Amino acid sequence: MGELAVEELCAELIRFDTTNLGDGKSLLGERAIAEFVAAHLTDVGLTPALLERDPKRSNVVARVPGTDPALAPLLVHAHLDVVPADASEWSVPPFAGEIRDGYVWGRGAVDMKDMCAALLTVLSRWSAAGIRPRRDIVLAFVADEEDSGEWGAHWLVEEHRDLFADCAAAIGESGGYTVRTTHADGHEVRLYPVATAERGTAHMRLTATGRAGHGSRRNDDNAVVTLIQALSRLASHHWPTRLTPAVQAFLERAAPALGIEVDWGDMDVTLHRLGSAAKVIENTVRNSTTPTVLSAGYKVNVIPGVASALVDARVLPGSEGDLLAEIDRIVGPGVRREFVQQQQAVQAPVDTPWFDAMAESLRAFDPEGIVVPFCMGGGTDAKAFVRLGIDCFGFAPLFIPAGHDHKLMAHGVDERVPVEGLRFGVNVLDRFLSTV
Template sequence: MGEPAVEELCAELIRFDTTNLGDGKSLHGERAIAEFVAGHLTDAGLTPTLLERDPMRANVVARVPGTDPALAPLLVHAHLDVVPADASEWSVHPFAGEIRDGFVWGRGAVDMKDMCAALLTVLARWSATGTRPRRDIVLAFVADEEDTGEWGAQWLVDKHRDLFDDCAVAIGESGGYTVRTTHTDGRQVRLYPVATAERGTAHLRLSATGRAGHGSRRNENNAVVTLVHALSKLAAHRWPVHLTPAVRAFLERAAPALGIEVAWDDMDETLRRLGSAAKVIENTVRNSTTPTVLSAGYKVNVIPGVASALVDTRVLPGTEDHLLAEIDRVLGPGISREFVQRQPPVQAPVDTPWFDAMADALRAFDPEGIVVPFCMGGGTDAKAFARLGIDCYGFAPLFIPEDHDHKLMAHGVDERVPVEGLRFGVNVLDRFLSTV
């Protein structure tokens, strides 16, 4: 049959509506796409296993045997679910999987059905050419990454850890994509950030209690007012700079490539000097506490007795205790907090043969590319697999053309991935997975 066109495969994957609604709910589940993936794995000569915590919430795991059983296996994980999309806001239907203007359009195009398509294309290529990797490759196509992972990676680690216990390292989203920026002498520079860390998740529910009563009457113990004042202080708080090893290494390697000096005592000035490259680290030089959901009351003329808010809190490695103590200080009395979701930060070493192999694979297809480590601002399924002692990296290679803002695509309207970039990703993944 030969190697499938990666863009066509990506479009087919997008046509499966795998919308994750959150709170443990999925619109259609991941079973149909999991069976599709399993079929491709079978065609590539593998023996996939489908695993479900609940009906329709399927995960696919398979192992590619390597030529040297003495080498520790590598885990490659990719998620099959996507966030919701409102078709009325899009130029194309988000689940049509259209290919036009050099892009594959649709929800999940860059988060992360592109990586799924690239992996399946590499495996088809290996099957056709008889290629085998040096070490075993464990593949995990999982459900529920866009929520808690409790039907996907977290559940697999809890209930099927034997599938991954011997893995030393993992790759997943998001890293290895082109970031275009400019040297001080005017030359274009192409950076390729590879994630070696990610901030932890400490989503909080803040609650204020007061005296319920009539809206027309004076009330010095209004829960809504107490909560709003506390949130205002938290939103205005400026968190201090904390440079993780990943961010520090990014600055040490990116700055010379851009012809700038790092102002270590003035990070705002450093971000200014970095120009467009600043977007790689601007969200990870500090912790963050972002109020996102407010809930109080049920009628305009009734003062409620309780008001609550959800705060998206992201935690840099090694800072959680200090962060939580400072949150309590800023909020002041009268506010209680509880964790809605709590997952620790992830951090892998930068100077390793694994990172070097990723850099070599990228430079094989873009010799002028500058490969740099970075810390991800959000979270991925790496948080689950890191619990097994696996060093997790974000490496889903993709070439980004000029005038295309890749970072705006994930979860955005008119999400799309460049066909040229997909083909680049296949070649880089092939090089890395077959030689590492």
């Protein structure tokens, strides 16, 4: 396999259509891209294993031996699947992997084939220069992150936990990227949020039952009405502020860098003072419950006996019991609650040598950058690996140029990643993995 620049390697990975359709279905599966990754790992002297729960839903795991066996290994995980893309909405074919205008374009460019490409590029550097890291690095390129992880990380943890059992920490997606914001005096500040926590997932079904009947007749036990009223109360509920250690640490470190004061008694005021930096934490200062799917009835003149809804609840670390009790109080006794999917929150210590090493690696290539912890609003495969007692961080370094809205890229139309950002990410990742 010829040596490729990181942007070329990212484009190659994008050309594998690894669309995850959800509900356990994949368009083509991850087998082809897994074989490509495994071939690259073999070329740099590693011995990768392809592991599958089902044919074509492939995972690749390998271990890079370090120089000091006394040090606990670090896990680096990245997913190979992507969400669907409607080509009619795009200005470029979403799986063509085009490089133009200083960007690599295509589905998965930032979620997260950029990290896969950066990691493979670092390994090629090490192989060419004869470099070994201080500690063992366990690599996991996994399937199915964009759905349940049951063909990827969660399955690996259940069936192959011995591959990760001695890992002390892990890094994965959604952290270490540039957030450009403004100091109170007007000058630019570049923040680099590193995820030390993420909210838990509590996808649930709410079901109301009542008396079926004719639509023209009075019915005081209408399941649809009961459900709608419950959802209205839930959707309008203002969840109280609840600051996790990650969010509190973000505020303590970001506020001085931005020249503002934190109003600990009024988080809405604080979010306003943060300006564009508020986007980093605005979804994680409280829990959330968002109704997303409604289902009831089959004919306009028939009152159904059952109505149901799906609710996407996101749970801050340490708050699940309180959240569920409050949901039950809000929806009332006439509505039954059951989980569709439940995954625990992730929370790693903020003040650790792991975080310090990430911060040092970022500052080595952007000395004016301010590295801050944060809590992710959504979820990653960290939810699987944390079950093994591993401290999980979101750290996929990427430099974002001015004027580029990185937050719109993941799962968005015309997803693309800056070439200069990829090269920055390779340098930061190389320094971190070789020195931590």
